[in-house]
Amino acid sequence: MTSFFSPPKDGNQNKITAAEVTSVYHNVQHGLSYRSGDCTTKLAPVIFPDSEIAKKLACGRTKSASIVTGVLAPASLETCLKQLNTPMIADRPDSLPHFSIASDASNHGTTKLFPLALRYYTPDLGVQNKLLDFYDDCNENSDAIFNQVVSRLERNLGLERISAYSADNASVNYGVHNSVYKKLTDKNASVIKANCVAHILHNCGRYAGDKLRIDIENIVTKVCNHFSSSAKRVQELKEVFEFVDEEYTALYKNVPTRWLSLWPAVKRLHDSWPAVKSYFLSLGEERCPSALWKLLANCEDGEDVPCELQAYLLFLQNSLKVFFDAVLKVEGDETTVCELFELMTNLKLKLEQRKND
Template sequence: MPKRKCRFSVQLQRKYTCFRRGRDDFEGECLVCRPGTFVSVAHKGGRDLQSHMDSEKHKIASRGEASSAKLANVFVKSCSKWEDEVTAAEGTFAFHTVKHHHSYNVMTCTSGLLKTMFPDSDIARKFSSAKTKTEAIVNSVLAPDCLENVLKSLEENEIGYCGVSTDASNHGPVKVVAIVIQYFDWKSGGLQSKIIEMQSQPNETADTIFSYVKETLDSKGLLKKCIAFTGDNCNTVFGGIQQDSEGRNVFAKLKSELDNKTSIGVGCPAHILNNCVHQAADTLDVDVESVIFKIYQYFHIYRVRTEQLKEYCEFVDTEYNKLLSRSKTRWLSSFPGITRLIHAFPAVKAFFLSQNKPPTVLQEFFEHELSEAYLLHLQSLMSMFHSYVLELERENNSVVEILQVLLCVQNMLAERRSHSFMSLKVKSLLKEKREEGLGAECDKFCAEVNRFYDSCIEYLEKRMEPMKEFSCFMWMSLSESLEWDKVGPSIKFLLDREVSIDEGKCFDQFCNLEKFVDQFKGDDEFIKLQAHQKWTKYFETSKNIMCHSELLKMAQGFFALASHYANAGCIFSLSKERGNLSLDSLRSMVLLQYNYKHVTCKEFHAYLLSNTQLLNKIRSTEKYAWARQRRTEEQSASESVSFCTSTGVSYRVPMY
């Protein structure tokens, strides 16, 4: 009887994983050697397979396979979930790089590092997004999608009105102007501030900025929705304190373009407070600003002088802290510098008076008997102004909240002036000087303090005048019980700006709003909310659009008034240390950083995975400039061929 043949069984395949079933059940095919290498198992079974694996041929093939990557590890199956996860990872890392102000050069290292750190991850193994690809994803895919989402949100949520603000800065030798819009969208959380463009301009003249703003709004379909304009208080933007409507300024030109519809202009209140203290300080006999700057310059790069000052601080038992200067554009930034100088005043004074030839300005200052009193008084007043500026520049403030802060500052200054207020430290110092026989000098100082207050009050009253027209909206802060009589002036204000409101429907809807506000009386959490958050909460609880349609128009018109231009001004702080980037890359980074400032990297990753169209754009070579240029050239060549064919003109294709 013949011996039974061995078969290539499942057990053999599990033991010898490099084999699979051959042409029949009695042989196996080696996957390591060249295709078509079959080994018979009919006689010895597994020992036949083992003999083949011990052969020199198989060993050489095994070494070759180990030194080269499989095609499966190089290519990802198209349109698969795996491919989407890899692409989403690349897009998220591009967003992560911009979000956290990393350099694109980091991605050159990150791409290889992920493969090394996570060798068991298929996504990490396929991840390949270095500097060039990451920058292309940001510039050509993520930034355009970000801007498209902003414009789509305006259209889908039926936002009828918006305000616009601008600011300019330098990017190397190039003047860059940013345009920011503000609008109210309760479905997205309330007050929204989004940047829609940032481009270079040849100068900062009124004609240039106006043309740029007009063309940008028109191209985005927002020109007719714009009812307010915000900028700093320079003459180019508003034409002076009274906002001259006939002058050659940006605001006047924008009003004229929109047939006087955009008649709402809002200056920057933070600048008002800053300049208020700056001008008042000029009435003092001592120039504290130049003193702070001189002291800073004297020490900040000189190690020997700094070490000597440390010895003086140790002698008077004072902790040494680096002395500070001020910002070139904000005088209130001198507040930390004054505080540091007061802390180390005995040591600094002793240091300069002990020098052989100190700077004359500093010598005269420290020889002045009341030099410390000037510093203490300014610190006391600037401390108040500093806290209110922080309150003014809080994100998503409304015009009425800004007006409340300015009125509060005005009242405080009036109270201080009526009582000739000075801090206890200043009073104690004056008392000591009077006992030393310096009564005349002390009286002169008190007169300067009163003159200082007068200057602050006069400047503030003058600059606040244009903002008093917004007092009709004070009820919209929803901080107190509502009265219909206070709503009438608001409706008239908006009707004059062609914001259509049905007064009858508005009254009926106002009654519902009144009941809503009354139920939160005494609720500290509700009272602490910003105005736009309170209105958002109301619209969320409203049953349907018919219950709040007119109030929504009022809210959209009111919150379109940007309370300050700090939103536009802070944009350029996002681009610090980016001087080597192209303007296109800088624009794309700022768009993502500003418009997605409340979006986390995890949330953005989920957004990418849910957006197949965006993933396809990230995968496409069209994100590269060279690919777009080549496509343009091919289209131009195709159009030329079509034209010659249709006209019957013969042509010869050049040979390269």
């Protein structure tokens, strides 16, 4: 190989390699495509014409992918395994860190992907979140998930130190008789069931919302869809904002698969209510969406008493904030199981207090 690819005479080969690997790591860290990295290496010598290292960078898409799969991924796994196989107490070889595992399925086109994540604690590093493996499997039954998880753990760490299994609350994961959790406890009886608390909180808020007379999710979606594909309607709304002497703010859209999107959408609609109400009333019954007109028909300008929809927006802006804060805390990278009991207890107390009030 050296007869074809001779090293640079200036001895900067290691620095060039380090620059290329660092550039690829930066792209991975920020979720950028290999194509953007290909462009960056061509741009570097233009921005830094006096740098000999920048002139020698050559890291296209193929090379970037090879660096990720052949260098960065193995190095990340090696670091993770080294931490998990280092005793937390120097003179106690048996004081190895325990770890929890988490897995879930997601569809990428026709491919079903499964990440296998680890979470553990060390006195020096604190709480660590690592990705042990990322594989694809067309099967999503409990046997397939269990066999995949066990084969990867036995290859690297074993099953004795698993402290908990975390996944969504589907029966395939936590069913009583034939689930991934049941199969794991047959191998290690100490594994704790770590249900997805975010699922529970989200479902609780949604179930309670379904009991209201007004479907607020549908209302938010109707309002946003009305403006989403029409620049003319947005301009008319801006004029209404100016007329009511308020600063224009774009309305947020609720995304059902994103649990933290409903409260900001409701809050923004409530804050913009005078302008939004005036706009839809100005359309009249013929041009206004019927679902909105039925709720806005009794909202006449100048009334001192808020209409029913405005009252619901005010109520939900206050109530959903409790769930929003709780889910936001649960989804944090640093939240531990030790904090969940206090978090859920406080949430229950807040809801009970509001109910009594």
